[in-house]
Amino acid sequence: SLGEVFGGSKAHSGYTYDDIIVLPGEIDFGVESVTLESKVTRKISLRTPFVSSPMDTVTEATMAIGMAQHGGLGIIHYNMPIEDQVAEVRKVKTYKNGFISDPVVLAPHNTLSDLDAVKEKYGHYGIPVTIDGRLHSKLVGIVTKRDVDFQEDRSVLVDSVMTKDVVTIQEPVTLAQANARLADCKKGKLPVVNADGELVSLISRTDLRKARDYPLSTVAASGSLLCGAAVGTRPNDRIRLAALVEAGVDVVVLDSSQGDSCFQKDMVRWIKSTYPLLQVIGGNVVTRQQAKHLIDAGVDGLRVGMGVGSICTTQVVCACGRPQASAVYAVASYANSRGVPVIADGGVGNTGHIIKALMLGASCVMMGSMLAGTDEAPGEYFFQDGVRLKRYRGMGSLEAMSQGSDKRYFASQAKVKVAQGVSGTVPDKGPLATYIPYLRQGIAHGFQDMGVRDLDEMTSRAASGAIRVELRSPAAQKEGGVHGLHNYVLRTHA
Numbered sequence: 001s002l003g004e005v006f007g008g009s010k011a012h013s014g015y016t017y018d019d020i021i022v023l024p025g026e027i028d029f030g031v032e033s034v035t036l037e038s039k040v041t042r043k044i045s046l047r048t049p050f051v052s053s054p055m056d057t058v059t060e061a062t063m064a065i066g067m068a069q070h071g072g073l074g075i076i077h078y079n080m081p082i083e084d085q086v087a088e089v090r091k092v093k094t095y096k097n098g099f100i101s102d103p104v105v106l107a108p109h110n111t112l113s114d115l116d117a118v119k120e121k122y123g124h125y126g127i128p129v130t131i132d133g134r135l136h137s138k139l140v141g142i143v144t145k146r147d148v149d150f151q152e153d154r155s156v157l158v159d160s161v162m163t164k165d166v167v168t169i170q171e172p173v174t175l176a177q178a179n180a181r182l183a184d185c186k187k188g189k190l191p192v193v194n195a196d197g198e199l200v201s202l203i204s205r206t207d208l209r210k211a212r213d214y215p216l217s218t219v220a221a222s223g224s225l226l227c228g229a230a231v232g233t234r235p236n237d238r239i240r241l242a243a244l245v246e247a248g249v250d251v252v253v254l255d256s257s258q259g260d261s262c263f264q265k266d267m268v269r270w271i272k273s274t275y276p277l278l279q280v281i282g283g284n285v286v287t288r289q290q291a292k293h294l295i296d297a298g299v300d301g302l303r304v305g306m307g308v309g310s311i312c313t314t315q316v317v318c319a320c321g322r323p324q325a326s327a328v329y330a331v332a333s334y335a336n337s338r339g340v341p342v343i344a345d346g347g348v349g350n351t352g353h354i355i356k357a358l359m360l361g362a363s364c365v366m367m368g369s370m371l372a373g374t375d376e377a378p379g380e381y382f383f384q385d386g387v388r389l390k391r392y393r394g395m396g397s398l399e400a401m402s403q404g405s406d407k408r409y410f411a412s413q414a415k416v417k418v419a420q421g422v423s424g425t426v427p428d429k430g431p432l433a434t435y436i437p438y439l440r441q442g443i444a445h446g447f448q449d450m451g452v453r454d455l456d457e458m459t460s461r462a463a464s465g466a467i468r469v470e471l472r473s474p475a476a477q478k479e480g481g482v483h484g485l486h487n488y489v490l491r492t493h494a
């Protein structure tokens, strides 16, 4: 049983995901019967038990939107000024599937060279024109490819070429209504305006063709996508938090590498008394004692992991931390008994690790490196030695700390900055639209092998000892991976 392997409170050895292997159970259902619904906080459920890390190379609005559309949750990082983080949260909260909520806008006094620059950067024409070139201002025209095709002189003003008689649609409008209007008017772009004729969003014919349903979406009662954001635990983080709440954030993560601090407990109590409806995730913790302190303070969820992330050097630098399987098991067995879900944060490198985290009692996993190479992660792809890559860096790397993330490591006042993370690259993972379904399907196969249809069944079987786990020797771990080949091609999904 799990208790025998992890040794309860008398444990002297720590184990991580690769140290253990799960023995198969009996299958009496098809893989399509598996569901992955789980909780991320006391009050928030997810259909996909994945959370994206609040890191500046992982989660901004685009990632948070994609995660929520696929049933997970994104936590917007806070290595940026308050107003920028608020803007990212707003983008998620106001996002409407199929609607472009932050279109590029021009002003009548812009020139055709400005238009060329937009085309060069974003690859399309069909730019709405407002009185002052801003969104939420009066719409005065639209400039399309046909308006400018035969214009040799690029110093001509947009005002003199744009189409002033614009076909628009007024809010409130559903995607289906917009679709019908686009089909009707045969235009490429349809600006959405409010009752005062101000530009609110844009609908594009090409996007509409791509628009699809997201049946797993994580949505609030209002219909908006759920959004998380991270903040620190210093007194001035209360100002940041208030602004995020104003923008509609649903869940806040108190971001610290060592969560059992007076700063975090004070912050939790303050949030709970000031914003009783806001869900608060505390952490990070790796022991029951730390978990008890934060649960007593009032957290709704706990983030577990210290020094196990792919970019972390905390265990090397500070000697503190815990192998992740032991940490998840120890904290989850206690926190779950108090009704607080656990997020296994860091060290996830494959679907097997996710299944093991859930089997050990985690309600979901938080991932950094797994998601950093997707299209939705911040930053551009680039090639190195023929491989398409994106940058990924620890929030404790010197590069990230120089932008403010040193607060996570209680180091913002320190004269000497000590790195607790590194900066590197990860390979291209493609869009979340293909990557998340692959991860979900891999996990479903694992559940089926274990003979469990869902997380409840997994938890009760693990607790009763019906799910059996063994430790693996180093040779067994080697045997469990690809071995004995001269070379091979790793393709993970099709």
Ligand code: XMP
Pocket: 053, 054, 055, 257, 284, 305, 306, 307, 308, 309, 310, 311, 312, 313, 314, 315, 345, 346, 347, 348, 366, 367, 368, 369, 370, 393, 394, 395, 396, 397, 420, 421, 422
């Ligand atoms: P993965 O393994 O998913 O880990 O890439 C992501 C998690 O790692 C933590 N994190 C850090 N830990 N130094 C650390 O010790 C760092 O620089 C650092 N940056 C991120 C964080 O918990 C994240 O979710």
